[in-house]
Amino acid sequence: MAAAVLTSLSTSPVVLNNPPSGFGAETSCDTWKEAPAMSSSCSSSSNNSGDWSWDPPSDLSTPSTPSPPLSTDIATGFLSSLQSDIEETEATHFLFGDPIPRKRKNSTKVMFKCLWKNCGKVLSSSSGMQKHIRTTHLGRKADLDQSDGEEDFYYTELDINVDSLTDGLSSLTPVSPTSSVPPAFPILEEAQAVPPVPVKPEAPMVSPLNLSAATTILSQSAPTSLCHIQTDHAYQAMGPSGLQADLKSPPPGMEISIAWQQPSLFPPPLPPVLFKSPSGCLTPIRPADVGERRPQVSPMPIAKGHPLVPPSMPKPTTGTRKPRGEAKKCRKVYGMENRSMWCTACRWKKACQRFVD
DNA sequence: TGTGCCGGGCG
DNA sequence: CGCCCGGCACA
Structure with missing residues (x-):
């Protein structure tokens, strides 16, 4: 995760000026907007490369980024x-x-x-x-x-x-x-290996097609997983917060993988549109992108004491209580100590309105 | 055991 | 109303 955050930081235009190695606690804490959960864990957990930095030389050494x-x-x-x-x-x-x-x-x-x-x-x-x-x-x-x-x-x-x-x-x-x-991992690897190639926007959707017969099994599940990640972030991206405004025009490729490993950890660098088409799985999940409310709740208009609202009918699929969206909420993101940063709803212990699901 | 948040209480 | 919290259902 630290790696993820570091990456996002290092690739973010804002922080690009700082030397990659210079990510101290102070830096990350100051720029909490980009990496909310950073403060507590910036130095602790490093999965496979604590000192991750996206260094150009690697690109140079591989002129034709392998696919x-x-x-x-x-x-x-x-x-x-x-x-x-x-x-x-x-x-x-x-x-x-x-x-x-x-x-x-x-x-x-x-x-x-x-x-x-x-x-x-x-x-x-x-x-x-x-x-x-x-x-x-x-x-x-x-x-x-x-x-x-x-x-x-x-x-x-x-x-x-x-x-x-x-x-x-x-x-x-x-x-x-x-x-x-x-199971999903290798697929992701493949998909993400492609983006570095010149054609970035199309890459994700093209890759499954280019894969040879041997990998078709893999690829068939690939879109879905990607889309899930996507949907995951979709709402975050267009959430009312504007939190992730800083992260614009993310560099290709690698973010995807990171996003995959830590799905809902940080704002999605890639615009949602990228994955929309492949399987259209974004649509079923979030039919209306503006209606940030409950997925299941029937169309809003009938809010007033309309006689025709049967209390039983609009029951969310999962019995009594709503499934609890899996997006990380303010509490998780900012932590207990930064409670002041939470959205008001979260502070009131109400349904989070910053990271709606 | 921690998290999300409904229901409800208080000013 | 804004603000807070008990407590429950999840994970």
């Missing part, structure tokens, strides 16, 4: 590489607190596949993969250079079933029943 998902046939590449170069690089494990469990308890195991063109290398540890990518593809020094997080975009996580390796390739199943996060 890994181009997908050499995952199945075959996966099989062969699986046998040949599985390797453990535990050494750097602690450096980036490996966010993903290496092994599943049952017969499933998490592997990491390099998405770089014509590579398809599969490793068993994320750090190993990062190292691989850093050294092999990004052409950096192995140890001296800490991860700047860019490697993340070039590999994906595989959730494989050890028992049935053979048919594991046919149904390479990112939808593995036992895995919680992983």
